[in-house]
Amino acid sequence: MVAEVVPGWRPSGTLDALQELVDVAAQVPQEVARRAGLSTSELHALRHLSGGAMGPVDLARALGVTSAAASGVVDRLAGRGHVERRPHPDDRRRTEVVLTDSGSHEVAVRLAPMFAELARVDSELGPDEQAVVERYLRGATRAMKAVL
């Protein structure tokens, strides 16, 4: 796609596959969120919260939006019972946003099938192959981070 327009380009199956992966990976949250009746930001918020509680501002940073927007996200998720606000024990400015059972259930139900498939793909790799793939993925991630 970009090949025609970027000078000094050599076609590569790997890069082509990477582009397709990234494209599809971007569509998945859209579709999953639609089915769950959530916005993509709400879904991503649930995903991030599944790794542990965090405040609205942390969420804002993770989602790449303003704290005002994150406030709204938490409002809507709380309204659906997917998360709960609780006061931070040590810092009384903060609010901890905690995933409820309903919230983690939502994440599990919607994303588990995909992760199961990904795990299967993963298991088809030998140990040395896994190392190669991981090195490539980390490298590609670094390359992308470089333009941020």
Next chain:
Amino acid sequence: MVAEVVPGWRPSGTLDALQELVDVAAQVPQEVARRAGLSTSELHALRHLSGGAMGPVDLARALGVTSAAASGVVDRLAGRGHVERRPHPDDRRRTEVVLTDSGSHEVAVRLAPMFAELARVDSELGPDEQAVVERYLRGATRAMKAVL
């Protein structure tokens, strides 16, 4: 992140790296679009159009939005001189949206650095390693498509 909530999960460096890659890859267009003074949809449209001309409806499908939204995207891109509408030679219903020089320049300037870096990462792989990586990427893509 999702590990805690998906039953029967085994930690894997590959999957972890994949998740990080996908997350970062989703942030890149946001940031690049911001710098270019475009919406993410507009940037993605430019990217898709760099592979060849297409109509607003095709664009809508590629972007995952309605044709009404795609109409607006083309309007705004045309307003900035990045694309041009021209009548389709054979089908008089259709409009072909064509990238202008300004448009392809925009794509090249904004995305070339990242692709250069990605090509470098790619070039560090041996031929057999490339095959392994590509097979994994294609497999992961199929796994994601399965939930769409």
Next chain:
DNA sequence: ATCTGATTGCTAAGTTGGTGAGTGACATTA
């Protein structure tokens, strides 16, 4: 040749989810 249905691209109106600015409460540093 004409009817039917599908497709394309668009407009209009309404909804949504975001930003920017600003506030009060609290924490941290000088």
Next chain:
DNA sequence: TAATGTCACTCACCAACTTAGCAATCAGAT
């Protein structure tokens, strides 16, 4: 203790989407 910074929030505003519906055009069946 004063100054500065951080957190979570509200408010007004706006960009970009949606749904609904339109006229023009095409393709297939009759």
